[in-house]
Amino acid sequence: MASAYDGKSNFDSELRIVLIGGRELHGNVSKKTFTGNIILGKRCFDTSRRTSQSEVRHSVVYDRQVTVVDTPGWWWHYPLKNTPELDKIEIQNSVYLCPPGPNSFLLVIPLGIAFCQVFKSSLEEHLKLFNSEVLNHTIVLFTVETPYPPNFLKQFLKDEISNWPALQWILDKCGSRKHILNITDSQNNFQVLRLFEKIDAMIAENTKTRYLVDELTGKSLKARIQTLKEKASERLAEVQSQRKKLRTLIEGGKPLPQHLRLVMVGAQWSGKSSAGNTIMKRNEFMLRPGRATEYCEVRHCAVTNRRLTIVDSPGWLYNNSLSNSCEMDVFEIKNSINMCLPGPHAILLVVSLSSAFNDPYQKALQEHMSLFSDYVWKHTIVVFTRGDWLGSKPVEERIESEEGLVWLVEKCGNRFHVLNNKIHDEEQVTELLDKIEEMIAGNVVTYYHSDPQEAEEIENQRKAGQKKAKRIMQVTQQQERFLTELFRGEKRLPQNDLRLVLIGRKESGKSMAGNRILFDEIFGTAWMKKEFQVEQRNKKAVKHQARIDRLNMTVVEAPGWSIDTAPDDWMINEAKQSVHMCEPGPHVFLLVVPISQAFSQSDLTVVDQLLEQFGEQVWRHCLILFTWGDWLNNRSVEEYIARGGTALQRLLEKCMYKYHVLNCNRYNDEYQVINLYQKVYTIITRNKGHYSISMEEGLRKGQAVLTEEEWYTREQELIDRILKALAQETQEPKTLPLKGVASIDGAFIPSMSHEVPSEYESARWVLPRGHAKVAEWLDMRVWSSCQTSGVHSYSENLTDEDYTTEHFPEKIQKEVCQNERRRNSY
Missing domain, CATH: 3.40.50.300 (P-loop containing nucleotide triphosphate hydrolases)
Structure with a gap:
């Protein structure tokens, strides 16, 4: 096959490309990684796992030497401070993996995602990991996964840019350079050739000046990565030595409880409920979009010849201080240890690896753990969820990259474990239970003692709260009835x-x-x-x-x-x-x-x-x-x-x-x-x-x-x-x-x-859709009648019969009644 560039000389013989971009909220695979494989014409990058470190791959593509560097993706809606430090280091290091430096960046954005202002802010912050010239060397690469006619894609992209002004801002910053790539069509040679042409045009526009890298910064990053690896090895050796001593105690006849009582605590969205289900090997704790746990929940099971009682507790808002957490959550978290009397053998402190353990996160965790006595740390194991986020990196390296994590694992006596809730791996559960038994063997007191008097006081507070809640509901219902009668038949003001x-x-x-x-x-x-x-x-x-x-x-x-x-x-x-x-x-x-x-x-x-x-x-x-x-x-x-x-x-x-x-x-x-x-x-x-x-x-x-x-x-x-x-x-x-x-x-x-x-x-x-439903309601309910005051609202306290007597369209009546039945079913 003849080169697509025969007769042309206005291009570099070597293309050095760095792939950057965020991670989709509902996607489990990186579009960047697929993009790299399409460009290189073969499967060079592993798409089965997350890219946790910058990886470089080489190939000859249409008679040209092409180097592609894939980088870790950040959450599109996270500010830079919420991106793990290890990811930041790897993203910065990407430009040093293709010496003397990249001549192009591809900012990968899946076509069709809701690219709102938050994504723009996140992108602006993460681009600060590079120098100020990065956008002068960047092409916005929109990815699709379904074959579409070219004219359709052009119109689709035009509509997307119109719907999301943040996309227009990015294109303006990148000199309107863009390309659409179907990442599932590896046989389409033209789309890659066309991309190379656009890269060459950008290089020519930049007078063949590559993105300049700072060698001193590169050496500093390399030294830091090496230091993290060395510290990680030291921590791993220390943990293994500690576990070996504790296993010796167990093998020497130290008695262990036949029934393990576990309590899970942690921030909201850290994965407590999923971790509980992973341990029990079945979906015992309900999982919902958004918030999963509002009350303490207790489940019992038998796993690997062990009887388990597991308590799931509500999480606190990611960076909420204790004083700013709502009283209901504080009440439930504090009561969690009373749900498995006489007390839990282990407190599983759940922390997600997909977000940085920064100062606000650490402060919130420390304050909420203060709900228990300081002795709780002797019975605590850190359970890291989202083990898939580590990719090929060891968890010890992630721990050493953030001071807060170093503090946390040392506060827990260097006890930690990683769970991947995406897979059903019995070995990871068995190892966790082994670590719990080792902790019990090393403690003088086998479990964390709860206070029966405190438990009784908490139960009395619960009953008082329920009684007051009923009283508030009664008042609002009475007032609604009163106002309905008071203004019944009154003519509505224009x-x-x-x-x-x-x-x-x-x-x-x-x-x-x-x-x-x-x-x-x-x-x-x-x-x-x-x-x-x-x-x-x-x-x-x-x-x-x-x-x-x-x-x-x-x-x-x-x-x-x-x-x-x-x-x-x-x-x-x-x-x-x-x-x-x-x-x-x-x-x-x-x-x-x-x-x-x-x-x-x-x-x-x-x-x-x-x-x-x-x-x-x-x-x-x-x-x-x-x-x-x-x-x-x-x-x-x-x-x-x-x-x-x-x-x-x-x-x-x-x-x-x-x-x-x-x-x-x-x-x-x-x-x-x-x-x-x-x-x-x-x-x-x-x-x-x-x-x-x-x-x-x-x-x-x-x-x-x-x-x-x-x-x-x-x-x-x-x-x-x-x-x-x-x-x-x-x-x-x-x-x-x-x-x-x-x-x-x-x-x-x-x-x-x-x-x-x-x-x-x-x-x-x-x-x-919502706008239309409200407009329909206004037209049928408000404008149609001046004889009613509109005081009688279809609130949660009304029955289906109450709804149907109102002047709602039949479709709205049906949906509202279904919604009310769903709420009553709880």
């Missing part, structure tokens, strides 16, 4: 505009809530949990609008405050500005409270200070919007409120028990938004319109108020008194089952434990 203000602290989910309400990704980042975002500071109030059916929606997000900080004048002024940004005034203030975190007295003080400038009347227009509803799973929001402390309960009283739960993680439950709209209309009906700051200022200045307004004020005061009276009732409800929001939503975050494959739905069809 309502073509709806104006909302979001108020809450940073990382509370305000932006996500705004996006859910407007069915668009316009308030900052909506596709990931904010603990993985770069914190935005000094943010001003932001206003966005949308039209749904005949309704003009305006949502304003006020700046959030940091934990345990008082608002300054700037923040108070911005809160006031947020009200002026939706003149003549907002209909409802949505006070955003994340269920995954605690609501402190400091938070309540800030809310009071921000709202006091609007007068006491403002509370009538307030609704508590609980975000991260998926954190509840089978628990009720009332249980969260009951266990949330006096500050949260005081806020609930101020808002007259008006609240709503929203799952912010995905756009696949439009009924939550419809229900929120319904509750907003209830508030508007009760208040006869929107909040007006000018009216409040007039009252303060002693200006004359119209008789009609006086009557309105008296009427509102009467309603408030009745609602307060209802709240003071002591009668217990006859039947008030605690039902949770039980969402199928999951966090937009990789399954670091491989509990379930992470997945997400494309906003291209989910957002319009």
